[in-house]
Amino acid sequence: QVQLQESGPRLVKPSGTLSLTCAISGASISSDKWWSWVRQAPGKGLEWLGEINLGGTTNYNPSVVRRLTMYREDSKNQFSLELTSVIAADTAVYYCARHVVDSATPIEDWGQGTLVTVSS
Amino acid sequence: EIVLTQSPGTLSLSPGDRATLSCRATQSVSWYLAWYQQKPGQAPRLLIYDTSARATGIPDRFSGSGSRTDFTLTISRLEPEDAAVYYCQQYDRTPLTFGGGTKVEIK
Numbered sequence: 197q198v199q200l201q202e203s204g205p206r207l208v209k210p211s212g213t214l215s216l217t218c219a220i221s222g223a224s225i226s227s228d229k230w231w232s233w234v235r236q237a238p239g240k241g242l243e244w245l246g247e248i249n250l251g252g253t254t255n256y257n258p259s260v261v262r263r264l265t266m267y268r269e270d271s272k273n274q275f276s277l278e279l280t281s282v283i284a285a286d287t288a289v290y291y292c293a294r295h296v297v298d299s300a301t302p303i304e305d306w307g308q309g310t311l312v313t314v315s316s
Numbered sequence: 317e318i319v320l321t322q323s324p325g326t327l328s329l330s331p332g333d334r335a336t337l338s339c340r341a342t343q344s345v346s347w348y349l350a351w352y353q354q355k356p357g358q359a360p361r362l363l364i365y366d367t368s369a370r371a372t373g374i375p376d377r378f379s380g381s382g383s384r385t386d387f388t389l390t391i392s393r394l395e396p397e398d399a400a401v402y403y404c405q406q407y408d409r410t411p412l413t414f415g416g417g418t419k420v421e422i423k
Contacts, residue, residue, distance in 0.1 A: 232412075242352075242360065242403055244412040257411040258317070291359055300407055302350035304371075306359035 198223040200292050200307035208314050214279040218292030225273050230295040233277045235288040247299050282314045318406050320415035328421040335391040337418045339404035344384040348408040351389045355400045396422050
């Protein structure tokens, strides 16, 4: 059973960088699966941010493409997200997730999510 | 971007009732449509994928149907634990998108 655990600062100042890591247990990040980040603003719906695959190929949502970077750390079995120039609207619960296979498949596993607040 | 519109926004039904949730896409997503259940304070859980396939461990009272732009999630006999928000999601093309959700309340 794969487990995903998000970690990172819970409070980020406006114009700063939001950095999160997803630690994977019960599976290898080096498997042929795609890994995504999804966020949910308080009381709102789900927004897919981007995905990364075995070879490090990424796809980002156009809504955040200029501000988002995702990368993998295979030696630590984790992947990470950096979102720059954050504003209050970036306040959300951030979930890391694993697809059944690739991005043309649904999300099978989710982390528990971590609330990140953008505020001075 | 493919926009998914879910209706109704809220369903208020009694245990044993049948719930019918709708998801409409602005363009065809073929059969690449999933449904997730989300309870308060929890991550979403995959219920249905490829329009009609149940994910592992999902009771057979949950079923999905549809194609191209119109999809339906049916809960045949509501149980109290089915109270949640249900989201549809398309994975036909990026950016992956979700519907706005339907909240199912149990009277």
